Amino acid sequence: MSETSAPSAVKVIAFQLVDKEYALPVHQVYSIEKLMHITRVPGTVPFVKGVINLRGVVTPIIDLRSRFGLVDEKYDDTTRIIIAALDDMEVGLIVDGANDVLDIPLDAIEPQPEVVGSMGDEYITGVAKLEKRLLIMLSLEKIFK
């Protein structure tokens, strides 16, 4: 990370989901919370796990695993809720763990490869290769839909 403050870089939050690392631009992330009680909301799509009380604000929660059609697993100590905001919507995303805050040089981001795999490729805006890590850049618009 030699060019931390270079304008040609984008700051991201990197997080873990199953075996891959994903990233969201830091300006879209409001906070990262530990798992707390989630109240189920009936009659919603299955990936909406319910709502939490985020310091007095009722915030809906999306389970990214089920959003991407990945295998369900029990939440554990490393499970985190990333509160992401887009326009006037605030939504919590359940991930396996929040890893890092990084700067990714813009030229390290490549458009998503034609054949990237089966899962959730429509949510991906690009792929960043950083030394040995591969970060998958996500689009909140697509996730919220």
Next chain:
Amino acid sequence: MDTNQYLEIFIDESKEHLQAMNEHLLELEKDPVNIAIVNEVFRSAHTLKGMSATMGYEDLADLTHKMENVLDAIRNHKIAVTLEIMDVVFSSVDDLEAMVNDISSGGDGKRDVTEIVTKLLEIEQGETVLSPEVKGEEPPLSLKSDFQYDEFERTVIEQSKEQGFTCYEVAVFLRADCVLKAARVFMVFEVLEKCGEVIKSVPPTEKLEEEKFDEYFTVTLITKEPAEDIEEKVKKVSEVDQVTVMEVTNLSMNGSHQEKAAPAQEPKQIDVKKEINPEVKKRDDVKESKHAVTNKTIRVNIERLDILMNLFEELVIDRGRLESISSELNHSELNETVEHMSRISGDLQTIILNMRMVPVETVFNRFPKMVRQLTRDLNKQVNLEIIGAETELDRTVIDEIGDPLIHLIRNAMDHGIEMPADRIAKGKPAEGTVKLKAYHSGNHVFIEIEDDGAGIHKDKVLRKALDKGIVTEEQVLTLSDRQIYELILASGFSTADVVSDLSGRGVGLDVVKTTIESLGGSITIDSVEGSGSIFSIQLPLTLSIISVMLVEVEKEKYAIPLSSIIETAIVKKDEVLNAHNQQVIDFRGKVVPLLFLENIFSVPHQDDEDRFYSIVIVRKGEKMAGLVVDSFIGQKEVVLKSLGNYLTNVFAISGATILGDGQVALIVDCNALIK
């Protein structure tokens, strides 16, 4: 200068000044000689002009300037206030409002105002126009025609001429020592009416009847008889000194008079002045005393208050935890501190809630002008009385209640209040009254719109409802009066025979009902045919706090608003009856269908060995349903929250709340559960 940061303040203050101008102009109209009011308007206009010039809104400043000139002329007694001038001034205020609204929605505040500017200039320059009108009140010694005819009268005269009638102006001088002037007038009229048709008199007949004239009056008569005969006949009436009969020939000359000042309206204005003066004076006093108290206020964005409220609730939750910890530890100093903190936070809560309260005045103050405009459009005479404008309501309710009230007031004026002639025929004063009243009662605010108009014609409503298929023949028999009146709130209903552009499209009133119900309120109608109707709206004081009953379904907690609960019951399972795929219970003689929240909300099921059902009986209007839950937790005041912008339209859930333990509980929307 970068003016952007001042834009918001500019818009707010402009709106305030425009509102103030509107209010004062309305007062001025009722009391046209009160220069103090003109000064108030002038001051607002002047400030507005200065502000808009600073902000670079030239058009706005320009129009305000022209208006200011007119006001200045009025204030210096160069122009007298007439209805026409008021109309022009009012419409320029409308234009100003439109400009400010344009600016606030991001526009540049430009607007084509040439027409109104020309009118203002005409008024300003036509200062002398008024003088002949003033003279009109004195009896002219010459027998020159001092009649001005309006368009309708001119048409009548022209048409009768075409049919071979002649139009005369009959000037009658009574003897100076005449005692019973009104009687003589009556006799003269009787004579004239035998000869032909009287279409106009100066002064108007009401004045003549009240003997409010000197020895002299003129009458316009359409007849086939020759002038000499008329003169002869009128002279036969005793105490008549002199009669002159002149043929009306040159109507266009009269027309030119009218263009300048339209004095035909003048007598009307005097009427108003005389009748309303004392009342206005009284109100002025009140106004002035109000002015003396200057409130120190700051503007706060409502969102910030919401944030404050949210944070405060978190504090309340922590307070609960602290309380339980301190009672466990049983440490006296800690206990004291915690108790003190609880009391303070209680006070804080009241203050925060009160901050969101706004007087209904903010909604009501736009109605007088609207009513004024409507009376002109509808040719009716309506007086709007506002009572209890200081009643406070939550800001969120205030924002929503404006449109329904507009609908109801329009409805009252359009369908309720009759035409002046009909009212007189029914023995009511020509001027109808619409009362707008707001008051607190318990945890609710009531707003009533009362008119002394025609009331609701029950049979007409029923017939219409049957025609439109809103009710069936069988239902009609069981309906109470109130229920019949409420049919007019059903969608697709309209009793007006003629659809006007004000109301009567059959969409207005059902929207009113839906809006009010969505605010957690209700609307009822009382009416006496022939003497008026009352539309009464009941609203919750605040939308942010509601009383709920907390219930448990399996492991999940739900809140049911108390406003829709009738009562709770515990019923043995074998008392449940089956009626056509629907489980029902017999509840106080009524068959009430059961709804299993567990199924509706697809709650993860666990074994259930209970022999009893816990049931919450809820209602929507007259319909009831029993919600089956696992257990009742209790009653609680909770803060209503939305589920956010992401989760919208969740079935049968109207919102959420945060419980004492920090968890979220969902609020059940009973209206969605009962069809």
